[in-house]
Amino acid sequence: MKMIKYLISAAAALTLLMLSAGAEASGFIFKYSDDAPQPPVFDFEAEYFDMNIYFTDDEAGILRLAEKGYIDYYERDAEVSLPDDPVPEVSPAALPNDGIRAEHQMNYEFKLTNALGILNNNIAVGDSPSLRGQGVRVGVIDTGIGQNHPDINYEKVTQYDVFTRKAVANDTKGHGTAVAGVIAAVTDNEIGLASLAPEAELVVVKVYQDGVQTTSTSNILKGIQYAVAEGCDVINISSGMGEINDTGFRSMGEYIDKISEEYGIIVIASAGNHDEKRDPDPYPSDSELSYPAAWENVISVAAIDDSGNRAWFSYHNMEVDTTACGLNVQVLTRTGGYGTNSGTSFSAPFISSVAALVKQIDRSVDVNRFRTLLELTSVDVGQKGKDASFGYGIVDVGAMIDYLLDAANSISVGEIQQSDSEFSVTVVNSANEPVELIDSWSSDFNGQASSESRTVTVQPGENVLTYSGMGDIRHFVWLKESIRPLCPVQTAKYYPEEM
């Protein structure tokens, strides 16, 4: 298990802060103690985030709180950057501005014929006409989005700029537009690019200021929090930082832990890029880490080239979970055209689009289960098993979707059995992993109705679910937060003789 230990207590941090030169960003993030007097009234200006985390420029103010023992920790707001793109965006005129289509997009062509099958065959799931990310919200914490692109469906885009606090996130760099297009470019509209999740709703949060190439941990944190408030199921962060000690990452990391564990949000980030060309050694020693990608509750996405080798720039370390094409990725440009970009910034959003499809099928899939799905269904390449270059391997979207649908089909529910006033059903889980179900019972005895709905985890094999009651009994099971019911309603009657 990956663990980052924070050894910096509030008191020790004082020393470290004085010693450290610090990064470009200014200000401090601090965690007001849950045990301290509430609500906090500060004698300095502080901006509330969430989880009792605040931002302020006033270090002296923090020190006063620290002396009273009111804060758990504080940390310097630090610089976060877009990974350096190893290949700059080419002129849009160098590429056709229409008809690029899926067959020229390496992420579809390479080992992903099943993905193309999904695009072309519109697999029906429940009430949804097809599996294209309908009803799923994907946060894009980036540089914003171009405001006039024919391959973006703006009706499905929510925008926010953390600097202006307005609902327009105009992209002046191009990075965010490229990332957004990989996830959800309009598909089957005869122009430009295709994507896996064109019906997903994007929540594009601009966390980079115009004319500045870097941002700060507090801005990324604000972006994540906005995406969470907007109900995102998946959050893509194609940014990173190399060091997390005394960098303001603790609060971000703890927040990511909270949203992944409590809300089931899947956070996906770029593994990071080298800034100088190296030979793509297939079995390299570990490279640096980039955060948040290397954080345990984040899916770290590396990059392959068009031959399936590790892209020369891609970070390789044991925190890498998966990989996708990141060399010469066809992207949307902020000015409304098309171009190519390279970098893990553009492989990560492909995995975010995959996660959107997974969430469409089963909302209960969290980061741990998504990682398990990657392990179970990816095409293993490179060293056998999970490795530093490819993680669990190259995603096979079709196999993952099939696996998920099979998991839904793996549940069979027996008829209601009765013994005295207790009822039971036997649920058989023929998958090889536990499945979460909503187990609902109701009874109606001479007009007195009662019902119970509970979440149960059914282990592989036979599981017996029991309930007490009498009268007309009804029972049914749903895959948790899924659009797929698992069985018809079962009914039974129990009216004791003596009543």
Ligand SMILES: [Ca+2]
């Ligand atoms: Ca298109």
Ligand SMILES: [Ca+2]
């Ligand atoms: Ca491998």
